Amino acid sequence: MRPTSFAGVALFASGAFAQYYQRLGGCPSLGCVFPPDQADFLPGQHFDIRLEVHSPVNGSEAREGVPDPNFKFTIGKKGQAGVAVTEFFDVEEAELENWSFSWYEDLFAEDAETPSLVNVTSKAYRHVALYEPGEYEAILTYYGEEQTVANWLVRDIPKKRRAKNVVLFVGDGMTTNMITAARLIGHKSINGKYQTTMQLDKFPVLGHQMTHSMDSFITDSANSATALYGGHKTTVNALGVYVDSSEDPFDDPKFELLPEIFRRQHPNAGIGIVSTAFLADATPGALTAHTRDRGEYDHVISTFLEGLTDYEWTEFDGPDVLFGAGAENFITSEDAPRDYYQLFAEKGYTLSLNKTALDAVSNEERALGLFAVSNLPTWLDRNVYPDNLKELGNHPSGSGEDALDLPGLKDMTVKAIDILDTRRHDEGWFLMAEAASIDKQMHTLDYDRSLGELLELDDTVKATIKRLEELGVLEDTLVLVTADHGHGxxxxxxxxxxxxxxxxxxxxxxxxxxxxxxxxxxxxxxxxxxxxxxxxxxxxxxxxxxxxxxxxxxVAxxxxxxxxxxxxxxxxxxxxxxxxxxxxxxxxxxxxxxxNGTLAPDANQGVHSLTDVPVFAQGPCQELFGGVYNSNDIFFKIAECLGLAETKGGAHDGEEGHCSPKY
Amino acid sequence: MRPTSFAGVALFASGAFAQYYQRLGGCPSLGCVFPPDQADFLPGQHFDIRLEVHSPVNGSEAREGVPDPNFKFTIGKKGQAGVAVTEFFDVEEAELENWSFSWYEDLFAEDAETPSLVNVTSKAYRHVALYEPGEYEAILTYYGEEQTVANWLVRDIPKKRRAKNVVLFVGDGMTTNMITAARLIGHKSINGKYQTTMQLDKFPVLGHQMTHSMDSFITDSANSATALYGGHKTTVNALGVYVDSSEDPFDDPKFELLPEIFRRQHPNAGIGIVSTAFLADATPGALTAHTRDRGEYDHVISTFLEGLTDYEWTEFDGPDVLFGAGAENFITSEDAPRDYYQLFAEKGYTLSLNKTALDAVSNEERALGLFAVSNLPTWLDRNVYPDNLKELGNHPSGSGEDALDLPGLKDMTVKAIDILDTRRHDEGWFLMAEAASIDKQMHTLDYDRSLGELLELDDTVKATIKRLEELGVLEDTLVLVTADHGHGxxxxxxxxxxxxxxxxxxxxxxxxxxxxxxxxxxxxxxxxxxxxxxxxxxxxxxxxxxxxxxxxxxVAxxxxxxxxxxxxxxxxxxxxxxxxxxxxxxxxxxxxxxxNGTLAPDANQGVHSLTDVPVFAQGPCQELFGGVYNSNDIFFKIAECLGLAETKGGAHDGEEGHCSPKY
Structure with missing residues (x-):
């Protein structure tokens, strides 16, 4: 947000201005508004509002330590007078919350063990939406005259649906550099001319997306996937929420995600989730989860099963297809108190625990497929060095046996498409398929395995286009291939x-x-x-x-x-x-x-990088994806293709029990 | 080329198969054809043919050491019987040449000082052209039954001219990763939304080009610039030629370059060359030079002045604009026997030696501008740390004084456009402007200076678009921004x-x-x-x-x-x-x-990398530049925009004294 009280606080002139550590990302001043300044919304997208007023007890920003309990919050169309949030959205006044947190202003403070303590007053207004496109000003007034102004933009997006289906491939951590290297090892060249090229090379439209997060220029996969599926950039480790300073990892302000919006507007829309990672991992999890801690695996799996249950929120009754690994989060354990295999079965899901079962499963039913504990073994191990599959004890039954009858990304994706198109041919469907171990193997500097995963992704994209053509839906399907961030x-x-x-x-x-x-x-x-x-x-x-x-x-x-x-x-x-x-x-x-390393000595692996990552597009709306844009723009472009903008007075207005604005 | 005698030679089964060192790039078999297999041609593009037969005296390929003097060479449309090259192009039989060269098969051979000697027979057929689009087979038959088949493609390219002018910006060594970093340090972002973006970010069309060379997957700037301007990938260090094994750096087989073709077809077409490097450097030099050794600086400058003089070849009477650095190659010295300042002046060029003179120079005359010895000091030194300009003794007069009144890339480029559009408004013009020190400063790991150069390039692109608009020619001008290779x-x-x-x-x-x-x-x-x-x-x-x-x-x-x-x-x-x-x-x-380093200990700087590099396009034909393609495709796309394809019977056929084929 814009620190309008900037001169008074003079944060940037302070030697201790936080960078390595931050008091609270997205809140450089002492008054915090979430969604923050510069947030964009799809018309009709549900969201929560979180307000905080900070009073640092010590440290460079120290004041008396009594945060303002009487802060005011108004909203209005830009250029018009704002009104109180309760009036604007016709919601009840929120209860005042209080808490404290501490942080280190920099590494010297950490070495000296001198944390800074901050006392907080806060309110949350939950489950609201803005329908009318345009610019809004949300103003938090605190400590008398200090203000934090959040400029919000409800994008004016055409409502006409242009794509029936969307397949979004996420090559986790995939960069143009890696695609170039994969082409070099996977395709023959004679005197500088490739005799074959990647499927990605054949896409008609190419774009670049900027992956940086809201409050740091390097993102993780939770943060970046949230931007892709929710249209809001947030903080490292957050899924479907902005991060507040409270202790509870589930009370952070949420915003509605693409699968939620698509299903809310089209109850018979199909949703498919495929990943080579454990399914509670960030990239699949960000499709339905709302927590600031991507490590809350049980929360992630529970939102796959039944959506959010602790707050009034968009109903989500589970995807049509959920294929991947990470059986440990589905089997009852200390971390996973519920038997998800049984719970999904009770909801009518078929269950596949190996490739043979996957191939045989009905295309008519909802399908859960768990093929290993932890991540799926890599393409290189499955196909070239299969002895490495032995003695992993990673059978998805939890029996401790080895999982040897393993599908790859291509098997899972093509089967997912068969199921989605069988079940949801009329209303259309959205599928996210992740090549997760491009990233995971890049982290451990295992470039061979990473490039093997990338070539498997390319092979999967090729097979997907072929299958869409066979099903007669290629012309109706937007196919996107992108990444969530890079590695150097x-x-x-x-x-x-x-x-x-x-x-x-x-x-x-x-x-x-x-x-x-x-x-x-x-x-x-x-x-x-x-x-x-x-x-x-x-x-x-x-x-x-x-x-x-x-x-x-x-590079690191x-x-x-x-x-x-x-x-x-x-x-x-x-x-x-x-x-x-x-x-x-x-x-x-x-x-x-x-x-010798170029990272802090506590690093045992490489890290994500800054670089823009490529976007390959073909199908309806492909022209929206050329050029250079922000990662969260991809959410808006997909939403535009699917016709999900919901302006006031639209068919869905007021049906869902959430609060709509008077303006 | 395709080694049809592959099984007989069984090179790849040999433990000593050359990779680190190669006997001759583009020639894995013992019979060599240049242009090699997979070469593409613009219809009507002039070129030389070089044939070689190798007889290794020792080493893993050793044979009797007597190269075949009776080799045969035929050419024909694919699927038709070939005829002798002399008949096909109606040229005289070439003289048989003989020479020897030696090389190391690998590092072990180098350590043991056991070079492999190769005896060679060779012929060259010079200055020919193919006009009819389609596939051709050029077959070298040697040692009786052995054959090397070169498949050549004359591209079928529309002849209608669509762009009046072309501005090609080359950010030397520039990658998407660097653009992302430059955006981060040069543009403000609030909560993940940039408040301003790069001019490059605003281009409507984005592509990726593959930069690898003909015979190695890492290119240098000579090789890659040759692909961009000539449509042929070649060997590291080569400018406008394929590399043969003879000692002479000027007898290698040439192919015609974009400025040569444009001027040959349109005698009043404008040509502009701008670089922040010394002008004899590879990226500017590749526009007119024909040598396999980019270090032949005097040759490069002489081709700027008067084109090629040692062979019958397309006439080139000098560019309209030549702005950059590297005065040492223009002033008489041991390496530069001629006084180029005077020679250019005699041809009617104005001469500018500083920014003040540049600003004042007439837009009506041809213009030479030399602003420093060696490379132009960087943007960072010129604008932020100007004390570093002192005691460089780099005045372009050669006086040993400091060059302090320095233009930047923007000044040179905008002035070049003014001159080109004043002189060549009717026939149109081509301008290449290079941001050379993105690469040079990246080599020395000076990321700040490199990113400063990139921001200067972006600022120059912005100013260029503004000036083209002011001149009323923006709609007629294709603006391209790309790179010649990356750094990791x-x-x-x-x-x-x-x-x-x-x-x-x-x-x-x-x-x-x-x-x-x-x-x-x-x-x-x-x-x-x-x-x-x-x-x-x-x-x-x-x-x-x-x-x-x-x-x-x-990364290295x-x-x-x-x-x-x-x-x-x-x-x-x-x-x-x-x-x-x-x-x-x-x-x-x-x-x-x-x-500690990740390169051989004789490296004192970083090296080029494999990654595809971005292409940003706007203007007529912009749609040709989306998606993924080869670096040399850019030559063909620009040639298509300028309508330079010259099929048989066209206006220019036979006018230039070169040999045209019967087919």
Missing amino acids: FDVTGAVDTVYLEEQEDDRDKRRAIGTYQNSGLSQYTVEGSNALRYSEGVHFPSRWDPRYALHAGT FPDHRENYKVHKDGPRTPAESGADGYYASYKDAVSGFLI | FDVTGAVDTVYLEEQEDDRDKRRAIGTYQNSGLSQYTVEGSNALRYSEGVHFPSRWDPRYALHAGT FPDHRENYKVHKDGPRTPAESGADGYYASYKDAVSGFLI
């Missing part, structure tokens, strides 16, 4: 792994690295004695262990060793815990050389 | 530079690095006591040295130290020469921590 990955040459191994000194080993003309050509598509063969038209490397391997890296990493060879014995663990944080794992790359 | 750069968080400095241990210093939510917001747009102020609408950081600085890096680097602070005393030198290669420079970042 790139390829800079080739490494003679044989030469590297023969050298003893770390600097001599580095002589094996060839750049520019010494990169030569990709050896991953040249068949050798250890070549893995695939059928025509399937584009994965024909070998993963050429003598001349990719010289790949990321823990201490680690590098020999640039594929890890045949299973996913990589680059760093191990030591005396004061993490150190390079010797056994991770015995023949390699040491690279 | 990204941003992953923020660094508390004060905390870092206060720690003594390298690992403790790394605790200053904040990721995710601890990245916070950009402090570069927050005005502080040391803020630099610019007028409204000019988007550069308001401060370059915030306490919380960008945590930025590249020499040994260096990092404290993440802007280098106020001048451009960065991260590594210094030591006993066996380069080591981290202590004085480059005294307060920083050590990061």
Whole structure:
């Protein structure tokens, strides 16, 4: 929000202005409004309002420690006088809440163990909506004359529905750089001309989206998925809410998400969720969950099952399809008190625990498929080094056996489409399918596995387009492929792994690295004695262990060793815990050389990066997705395609029991 | 080319198959055809043919050492019988040439000093052209039955001219990642919504181009610029030619370049060349030069002046505008035997040696502007730390004084447009403007300076669009902004530079690095006591040295130290020469921590990367530039916009004295 009391508080002139740590993201002044300044809304999108007034007891912003209990909050169309929030939305006055929290102003304060204490007064107005497009001013007045002004925009979006179905692929952590590298190892090139290209390369429309979050320029997957599905950027770790300063992870101000809006307006609309991650993870979870803590896995699974139950909110009775991994959150345990397998079954879901069952499951029924504990093993392990599937004890039954009959992203996605189109052909459907381990394997610097996942995503996109065509719905379906954030990955040459191994000194080993003309050509598509063969038209490397391997890296990493060879014995663990944080794992790359880290010593893996990520679009509304835009714009573009804008007096106005404004 | 004798030679089964080093790029078999297999041509584009037959004397491919003097070469439309090249193009038989060269098959061979010797027979057929669109087969038959087949494609491109003018901006080394970082430091964001964005963000059409070269997947700027301006990917260091194995750097097979074709077809077409680099550098040089060695600076400058003189070739009488740096190549010296200042003056060029003169120069005359020896000082040094301009002794007169009255990319580009549109309003014009030091400063890990150059490019694009509008030619002008290759750069968080400095241990210093939510917001747009102020609408950081600085890096680097602070005393030198290669420079970042390199020890700077780079397009034909395509496709797209395809029987057929085919 805009700190109108800026000069008085003079925060930025203070040496202790918070950056590494923040008092509360989205609230640089002492009066906080959520949704904050610059928030955008779909007409008719439900949301909560949270107001806070802070009184720091100590630290650089210290005042008397008594937060204002008499703050005022008004809303009005821009240029008109605002009225009290209770009048504007015709809601009852909220109860005044009080709490305290503490934080460190910077690393010096943390080292000195001198936290800053903040006392808070707060109110929340829940379940309201704005229908009339235009600019609004929401003004919090506190401590007498101080104001925080939040400029809100209800976007003026055409209401005509243009797409019947939407498939949104999320390549978690996927960047243009990774797509380029995947193309290099998966497709043959002759004298600089690719003989085949990625399915992504064939999309007619390309865009870039900015992934930064509301209060930091690096996002996590919860925050970024929330922007994609909800149209609001928020704070790291938050799902479907803005983050307030209270202790309760479930009382933060919510906003309505795409599946909720789509189902509210079209009760027979289909919803599908597919991921190679554990299903309580952020990217699938952000479709239905409302909590500021992505670690509240049971909450996530419960919202898949029955939507939100602790507040009056849009009803959500579960997706048509829910396929992925993470069986541990469905089986009764300390963390998961309920037996979700049984609860989903009671609601009519079929249950698949392996690929054979998945293939056989009815397309008529709602379907739950859990194929492993934790994340699904990677494409590389499933297809090239299947011995690594043994002794994982990851059977989704929780029996402790190995899950060996595993589907991949393609199997899950194509089956999901079959079910969605069988059940919801008339009203249309929305499917989100996530290639989760592009990100997960990039975190552990396992570039081979990450690129394998990316090629599997591309293969899945190709199969999806084919199946949509077979079903006769390709022309009615918007297909999007994008990411939620990047990693700072790139390829800079080739490494003679044989030469590297023969050298003893770390600097001599580095002589094996060839750049520019010494990169030569990709050896991953040249068949050798250890070549893995695939059928025509399937584009994965024909070998993963050429003598001349990719010289790949990321820009920020823990201490680690590098020999640039594929890890045949299973996913990589680059760093191990030591005396004061993490150190390079010797056994991770015995023949390699040491690279000391460029992250804090408590990092055992790489991190997300700033870069804009690509958006590939084809189908109805594809033209909306060209050029450069913000991540949350994708929500508005999809909503526009599906005709979800709901201006006042529309068919759905007032039906749902939420509070509508007088203006 | 396709090795049809593949099984017989069995190169790939050999342990010594060349990758780090190659016998000859584009020629994996023993018979070489240039242009090679998969080459594409603009209808009517002039080119040379070079044939070679190799006989390795020793090494893994060793044979008797007598290369075939009786090789045959035929050309024909695909599916038809080929005829001898002399008949096909109605040219005289070429003389047989002989030479030898040696190379190392790999690093072991280099360490053992056991080069492989290759004897060569060769012929060259020069200055031919193909006019009829379609597929051709060019077949070299040697050693009796062995064949190398080159499949050539003459693209079927509409001849109707759609754009009067083309402005091609090349952000050398610029990636999407860098654009994202530049936006972060140059534009204000409130709660995740940018209040202003880059000019690039406003382009209606976005594409990605693949930058890899013909014979290695990492390109340099010569090779990549050649693809952009000539439609042919080639080898690292080559300008306007394919690289043969002979010693002479000027006898390699040429192909015609965009400025040559445009001028040949439209004698009154305007050509402008602007760069912040020394003008003999690869990106400007590739517009007119034909040599396999980008280091032949005098050749480059001579082609600016008078085109090619040592072979019968398309006449090129010099650009209308030539602005940049690198005065050392224009002043008489050992390397530059001719006084180019005088030679250009004799051809009617005005000469500007500083910004004042540039501003005052006539728009009616051809203009040469040289503003410094070496590269132009960076935007950051010119505008924020001008003390660094002193004692450089870089005055373009060669006097040894400092060049202090310096234009920037914007000044040069806008003036170039004024001249081009004054002189060539009727016939139209082509301008290439290069932001060279995005790349140069990225090489030395000086991210601040590199991003300053990128913001200057964006500011220049903005000013260009404004000036085109003022001149009334915006609607007739295709504006493109792209890069020639990337660097593996990204941003992953923020660094508390004060905390870092206060720690003594390298690992403790790394605790200053904040990721995710601890990245916070950009402090570069927050005005502080040391803020630099610019007028409204000019988007550069308001401060370059915030306490919380960008945590930025590249994926491949020499040994260096990092404290993440802007280098106020001048451009960065991260590594210094030591006993066996380069080591981290202590004085480059005294307060920083050590990061050991991930490149060969002889590297003193970072290297180019693989990533596809963005293409931003607006104007006539903009729709051609969406989606994903090859770098050399950009040449064909621009040629299509300018209507440069020249099929047989067209107005220009046979006029130029070159050989046209019978087919």
